Amino acid sequence: MTSKRARGLRAIGAESSRATATIRRKRGFFEASVFSDWADIVGSELAIQCVPLRLVRGDDGEGGTLHVRVTGPLALELQHLEPQVIERINSYYGYRAVAHLRLHQGPISAPARPAPAIPGKADPDDLARLDADLAGVEDPELRRALRTLGESVLACSRTRSQS
Structure with a gap:
């Protein structure tokens, strides 16, 4: 059977x-x-x-x-x-x-694109290093802009390394 x-x-x-x-x-x-x-x-x-x-x-x-x-x-x-x-x-x-x-x-509908990957959060150790690197920047607006940029770069690089 x-x-x-x-x-x-x-x-x-x-x-x-x-x-x-x-x-x-x-x-x-x-x-x-x-x-x-x-x-x-x-x-x-x-x-x-x-x-x-x-x-x-x-x-x-x-x-x-x-x-x-x-x-x-x-x-x-x-x-x-x-x-x-x-x-x-x-x-x-x-x-x-x-x-x-x-x-x-006639018009052709565009093929569906995959949704962009949403970056995760940056590693706290990397953020601490970023803050230490930015401590020498005196202008608060520039420091805030550089920190935002740094967070985005770190989050994207972390997302890529995990996939």
């Missing part, structure tokens, strides 16, 4: 992709990875200025039309690059998934 053993934590993305694969194939969403892997397929230079909108399948299930939203300045260039983009997409899938591109000009 064999029993299934838990293999630890697994990424939910991999599990959901595996769980929905059959449904995606049945409903015509087999090429859904064109949306998630767009930057890998067309390259990062093109991916930041154009995004796939939808894939309309051909009559025989192959050779569909991929609708792509593209920024105005890139539209003409992408029109000239259409054969290469189609070739990249089809070689990615291993069969003739796309035969045509339909370009829609």
